[in-house]
Structure formats: structure tokens, C-alpha cells
Amino acid sequence: MTNSVWLSASLALLALALSFADAYDPSPLQDICVAVEEPKNALFVNGKFCKNPVLTTANDFLFSGLQVPRSTANPVGSTVTTVFVDQLPGLNTLGISMVRIDFGIGGLNPPHFHPRGSEILLVLEGTLYAGFVTSNQLNNTFFEKVLHPGDVFVFPFGMIHFQLNVGKTNAVAIAGLSSQNPGVTTVANDLFNAKPPISPEVLAKGFQVDEKLVETLQKKFWYDN
Structure with missing residues (x-):
């Protein structure tokens, strides 16, 4: 193969690779999506229908009440208050959401993962023991830390993680997630x-x-x- 032919072939492969890089599938925003032939049996997925912008109001971008403590009188001693697209319609297509987590003394947010988002956690009150485990690829390495007010900890996409209140008082944390509907698998x-x-x-x-x-x-x- 001559140099000119080799160069032409290389450029063609590079162009093909670049075209593939711009043609990836969008990240799914639901757990499952089975293909159907009949439109009458289909549902709209990967987000919500968009409201006419002319009819949009400031209330579409507002969620109130996240400052209110939630009861932790349940088997795990913690409560997660979600602000996903179902609670705040203005999040649609923005790729972000957040939660408030209330912990009673000894309360646990059990081991879980988010199939569609990473998480960044900020401790507001109390002392939390938090950690996550990597996949088999990294030999299930466990990263752990005791967190105090003002501390921030990140849980990478899809990693199993948890938070446990190890302090002597109730605890509160706020977390941001990189999806309007990150989902949760306990x-x-x-x-x-x-x-x-x-x-x-x-x-x-x-x-x-x-x-x-x-x-x-x-x-x-x-x-x-």
C-alpha cells in the first residue's frame, strides 16, 4: 500500500470515528424501554412533554419546603426528600436534581446506587460515616470517610454507596445528582x-x-x- 493510499484510508477511518463520536445514544431516563410496533401501545419516554414556553411561569422552576425536617421514624432511621423532575417540572432536560436526607441518631441511608447519575453530598448538620465501593474492575475497592458539617463527598456514577449517622444528634445532608431522574436501587x-x-x-x-x-x-x- 502506497503512502498516499495509506493516508487516505487513515483519514477516512478518522472521519468515520468522529462521526460515531457525535452519534451516540442518549442516556436513558427510565429503567426499561421495550420497543413496540403499534404506536397506540407506546408511551413517551426519556423526559417529559415540554410545556409551551409562552405558558411557563416562575412557579415551574420552584420547589418549596426543603428546609423542613422530615420524620425518621422508620426501620432505617432516615428519610430522603427528592427534588427530581416529578417534583420540580422545570428540571426537565437540565440533567440535574437534588435531595435532602434526614438522619435520626444511628440512622442509615442503606447501600444503594443511582443507575443514571453521580452524586455530590454536603453535610449540613451532624456527623456521617459515608463510603462507596468500586466495581469488580477495580477489585471492589472501598472508599470511606467520616464527614462533618461543611464536608463534601462525591459518589461516582453507578457505585454502591451509603451514609450512616455516627454522631450523638440528628444529621442533615443535601445532595446534588447529575440527572433529572437519577433513580435509586437499594x-x-x-x-x-x-x-x-x-x-x-x-x-x-x-x-x-x-x-x-x-x-x-x-x-x-x-x-x-
Whole structure:
């Protein structure tokens, strides 16, 4: 192959690569999206219908009440107040959202991950023990830190993470997320409270425990935070 032919082929491949770089699929904003042939059976996905801009008001961009403490009288001792697109319509297409997390003494925001967003957490009150675990690719490395008021901690996209109140008072944190609908998958709930139930044999082998323990866990009440 001559140099001129090689150069032409290289430029053609480069142009093709650049065209692919600009033609990626958008990030999904829902858990599942099964294709259908009939439009009458279809739903609008990946966001919401847009309101006529002429009819838009300031209230479309306002959410009030995030300063109000929430009750933490539940099995995990914490409550998450979400400000996603369903609560604040003006977030549509902006790729951001936020939450307030209230912790009772000893309260836990259980291990979970967001399938569509990273998270940055700011502690306002109290002392939190927080951490996340990387994927198998990085040997499930655990990053942990005790956080105090004013501290900020980041949980990367898709990583399992948690926060535990280790102080002697209630705690409050605010978090921002990089999606208008980041979603949340609480690990224990998904595995032991699936409907219909996952086969105990699968979970027993996966966790290397006895099937009876799995069956006991599947009978417990699992709280969605």
C-alpha cells in the first residue's frame, strides 16, 4: 500500500470515528424501554412533554419546603426528600436534581446506587460515616470517610454507596445528582424483596450462605427509603 493510499484510508477511518463520536445514544431516563410496533401501545419516554414556553411561569422552576425536617421514624432511621423532575417540572432536560436526607441518631441511608447519575453530598448538620465501593474492575475497592458539617463527598456514577449517622444528634445532608431522574436501587430491597422472589438457591450461592437464611431475609419487611 502506497503512502498516499495509506493516508487516505487513515483519514477516512478518522472521519468515520468522529462521526460515531457525535452519534451516540442518549442516556436513558427510565429503567426499561421495550420497543413496540403499534404506536397506540407506546408511551413517551426519556423526559417529559415540554410545556409551551409562552405558558411557563416562575412557579415551574420552584420547589418549596426543603428546609423542613422530615420524620425518621422508620426501620432505617432516615428519610430522603427528592427534588427530581416529578417534583420540580422545570428540571426537565437540565440533567440535574437534588435531595435532602434526614438522619435520626444511628440512622442509615442503606447501600444503594443511582443507575443514571453521580452524586455530590454536603453535610449540613451532624456527623456521617459515608463510603462507596468500586466495581469488580477495580477489585471492589472501598472508599470511606467520616464527614462533618461543611464536608463534601462525591459518589461516582453507578457505585454502591451509603451514609450512616455516627454522631450523638440528628444529621442533615443535601445532595446534588447529575440527572433529572437519577433513580435509586437499594441493594437489599432489590435482592430480597423482588416480586416475584428471586430463587433462594441463586441468592444462597451468590452470597455463599444457607438457603434458609435467604428465605428468612425474603420474609422480612424491606423499607424503600
